[in-house]
Amino acid sequence: MSTIVTAASGQLGRLVVEALLARGAAPESVVATSRDVSKLADLADRGVRTAELDYTRPDTVAAVIGAGDVVVLVSSDAVGQRVAQHAAVVDAAKAAGAARVVYTSAPKATTSALVLAPEHKATEEHLAASGVPATVLRNGWYTENYAGEVATARESGVVSASVGDGRVASASRRDYAEAAAVAALDDSTAGRVFELSGDHAWNWDELAEAVAGITGTPVRYESLTPEQHAERLRGAGLDEGTVGFVVALDGNIRDGLLAETSGDLRALIGRPTTPLVEGLRAASAE
Structure with a gap:
């Protein structure tokens, strides 16, 4: 049996491979996959098996997954194409007789109004079926989604949002x-849904305080209306689709859709989650 990690050349996928090794998985039991295998050369040098896997080419997916494998399906970043891409992995796992799929979804995907939820909901439904x-x-x-605020606020002294x-x-x-990694290595997690957070x-005043602690300069939170936010984003040259997405996401946050602290993440990893300022400091140093 192998543990297969999709999108292992990406930010999350690579860290999943690292976490598997840190948790004691033998390098030869891990298969790191990517559209571009050359990006996995450093992992191959450590004994990790590597393979091509392109979500848009089902033949590459089928060639990697075997009977009894655990597949860590790291969700695609191709918004609007995710359902078909994820389905290719799920279908290949079914055809091969894989032992399990570990899927990285979105908060309350099947019931949430979160702008990102629908494709994850469809994937979860396909996986269940x-x-x-x-x-x-x-x-x-x-x-890390807010690492850019550190550089911006260093110059402006402001973090802005609606x-x-x-x-x-x-x-x-x-x-x-x-x-x-924990879920992939623990078969007892099969059949379970974890709400991770x-x-x-934190609120944006706390974000401003955290950013100020990193920059060493005063930073304040500027609260915008959705209309003001949209106008500012247009002024920065963003297209209407991106403007609408960003403003809608801020609306989701305003409505509390990303505020739940379930404790599931802390329980799974066996330690407290990384505090905001520590996470921002590490991300801004990369």
Whole structure:
């Protein structure tokens, strides 16, 4: 049996491979996959098996997955194409007789109004219909999503958003990757859904304080209306689709859709999640 990690050349997938090795998985039992295998050369040098796997080419997916394998399906970043891409992996896992699929989904994917939820909902439904045993990890927000605020606020002294008093229970990408490794190595997680998030739901005043602690300069939160936010994004040259997405996401945060602190992530990884300022400091140093 092998543990197969999709998108292992990406930010989350690579960390999942690292976490598997740190948790004692033998390198030869791990298969790191990517569209571009050359990006996995350093992992191959450490004894990890590597293989081509392209979500858009089902033949490459079928060639990698075998009977009894555990497949860590790291969700695609191709918004609008995810369902078909994920289905290719699920279908190949079913055809091969894989032992389990571990899927990185979105918070409350089947019921949430979160702008990102529909494709994850469809994937979860396809996975359930396939009959392949599954562990669903509904990843909350990544602290690294706000690393750009550090550089911006260093110059402007401001973090701006239209989230109102909304809160985000973020965690570091490494926290979520470690949870995926734990789930992949623990068969008792089969059939379970985990709502993963950080231990603390912070607001934008706290974000400003954290950024100020990193930059060493005063930083304040500027609360925008959705209309003001959209106009500012247009002024920065963003296209209408991106403007609509960003403003809608801030609306989701304003409505509390990323604020839940379930404790599932902390329980899975066996330690507290990475605090906001620590996660931002690490991300801004990369």
